[in-house]
Amino acid sequence: MPAMNIRDEAADSVERAEIFAAICGGDCYRVNDVLYLYKGVFTKSARRIRNTHCDEVKSIHINGSNKAVILDNRLLTVDEKEKLALDTGFKNFEALLSFFKDKKRLPLDGQLVRWL
Numbered sequence: 001m002p003a004m005n006i007r008d009e010a011a012d013s014v015e016r017a018e019i020f021a022a023i024c025g026g027d028c029y030r031v032n033d034v035l036y037l038y039k040g041v042f043t044k045s046a047r048r049i050r051n052t053h054c055d056e057v058k059s060i061h062i063n064g065s066n067k068a069v070i071l072d073n074r075l076l077t078v079d080e081k082e083k084l085a086l087d088t089g090f091k092n093f094e095a096l097l098s099f100f101k102d103k104k105r106l107p108l109d110g111q112l113v114r115w116l
Helices: 008-015 078-087 093-102
Strands: 003-006 021-025 034-039 047-063 068-071 108-115
Touching (some): 003 021, 008 034
Antiparallel strands (some): 021 108, 034 047, 047 068
């Protein structure tokens, strides 16, 4: 029953059930897990957004230097990278890359987690 921190910019959209996916580092999520979605999970002002069930988990690798994204061992096209960004609450793929670069998380090996 893992907790997941949702970016501040995406929290309202997750709460309104407009976003159903997130990119997470590591590999702790499994299909059918109960997910506790939080805004600011590691702060005193943490707020639970919602509880849901993990519907799908895929491995993801994002390479910041050449902007390659490998999802479940398949290299994504430019259009697929844009869709990934929109599905996870970013304005576009460049915004997604910028977020992970700013967090010093690139290259990223993690999971794309989808919920119901």
